Amino acid sequence: MEWHEGWRIVGDPSTGHAKAELLPMPTCAFCGGVGRREIVLNGVTRAGKCRCQRVVDRVALFNIAGIPARHAKCSLESFDQSLPGAKPGWDTAKSWLDRFRPDQEGQGLVLSGEPGRGKTHLMVAVVRELIFRHGVEVRFVEFTHLLSRIREGMDRGDGDATTLTPLVKVPVLAIDELGKGRKTDWELTIIDEIVTRRYNSGGVLLATTNFLFRPYRPEELRQIQQARERGGASLAHGALEQLSDRLGDRVFSRLRETVRFGGVVGEDYRALRSVK
Numbered sequence: 001m002e003w004h005e006g007w008r009i010v011g012d013p014s015t016g017h018a019k020a021e022l023l024p025m026p027t028c029a030f031c032g033g034v035g036r037r038e039i040v041l042n043g044v045t046r047a048g049k050c051r052c053q054r055v056v057d058r059v060a061l062f063n064i065a066g067i068p069a070r071h072a073k074c075s076l077e078s079f080d081q082s083l084p085g086a087k088p089g090w091d092t093a094k095s096w097l098d099r100f101r102p103d104q105e106g107q108g109l110v111l112s113g114e115p116g117r118g119k120t121h122l123m124v125a126v127v128r129e130l131i132f133r134h135g136v137e138v139r140f141v142e143f144t145h146l147l148s149r150i151r152e153g154m155d156r157g158d159g160d161a162t163t164l165t166p167l168v169k170v171p172v173l174a175i176d177e178l179g180k181g182r183k184t185d186w187e188l189t190i191i192d193e194i195v196t197r198r199y200n201s202g203g204v205l206l207a208t209t210n211f212l213f214r215p216y217r218p219e220e221l222r223q224i225q226q227a228r229e230r231g232g233a234s235l236a237h238g239a240l241e242q243l244s245d246r247l248g249d250r251v252f253s254r255l256r257e258t259v260r261f262g263g264v265v266g267e268d269y270r271a272l273r274s275v276k
């Protein structure tokens with residue numbers, strides 16, 4: 001459990017999601033707790049939301065983001081940068097965030113690396129900052145869940161408006177494990193549709209992937225090899241497969257135009273934990 005000014009995040013077992021909660025705060029001195037107040041600007045009086053409502057709105061935004069409960073503690077602060085190779089991933093996430101503007105179009109971020117390197121932790125940390133620092137609406141989805149939800153919706157006869165449009169319209173879409181799955185023609189069509197429509201509308205895409213966006217550099221291969229030897233981790237499934245092969249050239253080239261790719265090499269935390 002973590003505490004911040006006015007809010008905290010907990011895992012909610014009943015929904016399986018991370019949940020933000022408002023903490024008791026002293027009564028607002030500006031609005032007396034009503035949430036609205038009159039502001040006089042250049043002699044004109046206007047009623048508007050009081051600034052104390054910002055935290056209320058952001059807690060609500062967090063609670064529709066769909067972050068799994070198991071990631072409730074993931075923040076930039078809680079990411080262990082001391083493990084070899086973990087710092088570059090953290091730096092990538094931090095520098096992307098520092099450049100983020102709420103009105104930016106495209107320029108998303110894809111974090112690539114083997115399983116267990118903390119990619120999802122970093123992406124959830126980014127999502128949290130986008131919500132609490134910038135008040136941006138974000139939707140977090142796991143790639144395979146996303147596909148099965150769309151398929152179920154289509155099987156029920158739901159139209160585009162309920163299946164795909166919400167994923168296209170949300171200002172920031174965060175996809176965990178992009179490219180995972182069987183790679184059927186149907187799956188490729190769906191991901192093409194989402195990426196292309198978001199590309200056209202200027203939406204920001206965040207993603208993690210176990211697949212490579214470029215071949216490893218020799219020093220990265222060395223680091224991975226060393227981590228494997230220390231952690232006893234086996235060669236991760238698909239570790240050397242390219243994202244372009246998983247998604248097709250068309251989708252991959254759209255991604256290349258609209259996202260920044262970052263490598264998360266690091267140690268395999270899960271493997272390390274299991275040998276301790």
Ligand SMILES: [Zn+2]
Nearest residue numbers: 028031050052
């Ligand atoms: Zn107030």
